Amino acid sequence: DTEVTQTPKHLVMGMTNKKSLKCEQHMGHRAMYWYKQKAKKPPELMFVYSYEKLSINESVPSRFSPECPNSSLLNLHLHALQPEDSALYLCASSQGAGETTGANVLTFGAGSRLTVL
């Protein structure tokens, strides 16, 4: 199994809603990532989890709250989002994180397309 699975594929939410995005991988990877991608733009790193611990937070607003329940799962909890948060949210995983070795090849999921009304 060489896939990163993200659910839901599409999500529409109001600014007062609370929702979550989910990501799962069964490749035995020990690092997992959340990226945000706006239309016609490159992915931007939000969070990195390494061995189930948050290792990088790229100054993301607190209305985005990541959670890594175990080494295979990564969640992104959403609350009080703004319309400008509408984007494609990509999850990725890699064997390791931060090392300058072959361990940090990222495998990406198909993304969750979020629309905030």
Add this chain to the structure above:
Amino acid sequence: AQSVSQHNHHVILSEAASLELGCNYSYGGTVNLFWYVQYPGQHLQLLLKYFSGDPLVKGIKGFEAEFIKSKFSFNLRKPSVQWSDTAEYFCAVNDYKLSFGAGTTVTVRA
């Protein structure tokens, strides 16, 4: 952290034409370099990567890239493109995190 610049915003080609996309990263030291492709409506896929060794790297779907350390460059090439190569191409560099260039939209006309 490293930054990446891609020279071309949008490239339009005819089938069978050759493709070269430019990529430069910001500074030396040990870096891992990647090209990812995003086909319309699909997820990011790894085309090829460079960590060390032979600076000419071959990837999937007939793509190759050349690492030139003195120029901080990692340009992507394909000798003969097909309509199915229409996609967004991202160069990326990994020091402590994976940073992407702005991307190049490649449109191949049949």
